Amino acid sequence: MSDTHAVGRIVFGVLVAAALVVGAAPAEAQRARSVNEARALRAVLAHRGAGRRWRTIVLHHSATPAGSPQAFEAWHRGHRRFAYGMAYHFVIGNGRGMPDGHIEAGSRWRLQQQGAHVAARLRDERGSSVAAHAIGVCLVGDFERSRPTRAQLASLTRLLRALQRRYGIASNAVHGHGEVHPGHTACPGRALREWQRSG
Ligand SMILES: [Zn+2]
Secondary structure (H helix, E strand, O other): OOHHHHHHHHHHHHHHHHHHHHHHHHHHHHHHHHHHHHHHHHHHHOOOOOOOOOOEEEEEEOOOOOOOHHHHHHHHHHHOOOOOOOOOOEEEOOOOOOOOOOEEEOHHHHOOOOOOOOOOOOEOOOOOEHHHHEEEEEEOOOOOOOOOOHHHHHHHHHHHHHHHHHHOOOHHHEEEHHHHOOOOOOOOOHHHHHHHHHO
8 A cells, every 4th residue: 555545545534534523513512402492481471380271372573673571571461451461472683672583471371361452252162262272472573564484484384383282282273363354453464374285
């Protein structure tokens, strides 16, 4: 074996090793990220006592450029006079008011109270109150004028998947606000409606 071959073999070996390390790093990081995301989502979904019988999920936009659970809490409690505070169960931030893609649960979720994100008088096909069984998810943003961020949509997908699995909610029971209350609202905005249709 000539020296040239030996050197070549060593160089080849080093390159293969380097490729393995480079290849492994993103997979490892991805795995770590998934574990962290799953853990974070479990913490977000945690609540006290027995769960409610959730049957549907209703999507909303905040119709504001910025927002956070604290801001909605103040608005709903103060201005709208909702005794139980923020109307939604979950809020997903857009980086303005709270971190982009961050999912936060409100007190109505933690206490398993019904939301105030759909009109109390709305009835479903069984004649029972929609609000009593509908999980309200609000994405911060005005999706008549802008689009949800990539991080928001990724978080929404993960949240929906987790909720649907836990409560046995089929995809056709995930609605935009305007679908459960036709003619009443443009919520959750054009861009989120398009996303729903494409999914
Ligand atoms: Zn809405």
